[in-house]
Amino acid sequence: MQALTLNQKLGRFIVNWVFLMLLWIMFTSTFAAQELIVGGLLTMIISLLSIRLFTCCDLSLLSPVKIFWMVYYFGVFLVALIQANLDVARRVISPSLPINPGVVKFKTKLKTNYSKMVLANSITLTPGTLTIDVIDDTFYIHWIDVKTTDPEKAFTEIAESFEKVLLKIF
Amino acid sequence: MSIMEIIGGILIIIGSIFLFLGALGIYRMPDIYNRLQAGTKATTLGAMSLILGVGFLEPSWILKSLVLIIFIAFSNPISSHALARATYRRGHYPLILSDDKENMDAYQEVVPHEKEKEEKV
Numbered sequence: 001m002q003a004l005t006l007n008q009k010l011g012r013f014i015v016n017w018v019f020l021m022l023l024w025i026m027f028t029s030t031f032a033a034q035e036l037i038v039g040g041l042l043t044m045i046i047s048l049l050s051i052r053l054f055t056c057c058d059l060s061l062l063s064p065v066k067i068f069w070m071v072y073y074f075g076v077f078l079v080a081l082i083q084a085n086l087d088v089a090r091r092v093i094s095p096s097l098p099i100n101p102g103v104v105k106f107k108t109k110l111k112t113n114y115s116k117m118v119l120a121n122s123i124t125l126t127p128g129t130l131t132i133d134v135i136d137d138t139f140y141i142h143w144i145d146v147k148t149t150d151p152e153k154a155f156t157e158i159a160e161s162f163e164k165v166l167l168k169i170f
Numbered sequence: 171m172s173i174m175e176i177i178g179g180i181l182i183i184i185g186s187i188f189l190f191l192g193a194l195g196i197y198r199m200p201d202i203y204n205r206l207q208a209g210t211k212a213t214t215l216g217a218m219s220l221i222l223g224v225g226f227l228e229p230s231w232i233l234k235s236l237v238l239i240i241f242i243a244f245s246n247p248i249s250s251h252a253l254a255r256a257t258y259r260r261g262h263y264p265l266i267l268s269d270d271k272e273n274m275d276a277y278q279e280v281v282p283h284e285k286e287k288e289e290k291v
Contacts, residue, residue: 026233085188085215088208092195100267101204102274124247125214130207131247132254132277140277142203142254142264149274 009051015061016047066169073165080126080161087127091144102146106155107137108163115170122162129158174226181223188216201265202257210250217242 020043028035060066091098110116120131120139128144141158148154195208218239225235258264259281266274 023237026237029230029233081211081215084211085191088195088211089188089191092191092198092208097198097200099199099204101201101264102266102268103264103277105276120251121244121247124210124251125243128207130203130210130254131251132203132258133251133280135280140280142207144204144207146268146274149276 011060012051013047016050017043018062020047061169069165069168073162073169076161076165077122077125080122084125084127098145100145101142102149103132103140103142104146104149104151104154104158105138105140106151106159108139108155108159110137110163110166110170112170115166119159119162119166123158126158126162174229178223178226181219181226185216185218185220185223188212188219192216202262203254203264206250206254210246214242214246217246 021039024039024043025031025036028039108116108119110119116134116137120134123129123139123141124131130142130144131139132142133140139159141154143154143158147157189212192209192212195212196205199205199208221235221238221242225232258277261284263278263283264275268274
């Protein structure tokens with residue numbers, strides 16, 4: 001990994017700190033002063049130690065525009081998750097078991113590892129698709145009901161709605 | 171019964187229905203990849219709904235249950251992806267029902283099929 005500039009380090013440290021602090025508040029479920037002080041100190045030490053390890057993004061991740069798109073992404077994802085479950089339920093219950101499984105591939109425009117991970121996870125949880133592997137920018141997807149084996153069409157069918165939003169976040 | 175208890179109960183019932191459908195899917199589907207499909211999706215929403223229902227019944231736990239839901243949303247698909255990938259590399263290839271067997275399995279350009287293993291499966 002290349003050396004980080006001081007600005008990058010500071011940005012990653014702050015992003016890490018904010019997310020760890022949010023996690024702390026959720027775990028303790030209280031705003032009592034002593035809890036907040038201890039949590040603030042602990043999360044500060046952890047995020048100082050893990051500047052190189054656990055961070056993906058600099059300070060721009062916390063801009064209101066990106067946070068708006070994150071919430072929007074969560075909404076899109078939730079709708080897809082519920083659709084996926086109704087879809088699975090329909091296939092499981094119907095006596096003829098309507099499946100036509102196969103493996104398709106497509107290419108993504110996303111660059112960073114974290115955005116690819118989020119996309120792969122979302123694909124796994126959306127209707128009828130399961131990510132088998134990601135190699136560079138190619139996704140290999142097991143599809144329970146293959147509609148097309150053409151990579152471009154498969155991309156529009158499976159991933160386009162997620163990628164549009166992810167490109168705005170990462 | 172307060173309104174929170176009713177919402178919590180409904181969420182728990184929905185969660186258990188989806189978990190049951192996931193189990194039924196694992197029983198009915200023909201090969202491991204389709205079973206993973208049914209297992210992952212149904213258990214993710216099922217567990218999420220159940221945990222959220224518990225959060226509604228016990229309001230002081232709701233933030234903790236939200237953290238659990240986030241962790242489940244991240245870890246469940248990763249584990250099923252790891253299972254599917256390992257299975258493929260171990261030599262168990264997906265069942266193809268359509269006639270166009272060559273084009274239906276794009277992953278074989280990464281992991282070429284081995285003939286003798288294919289017969290065993």
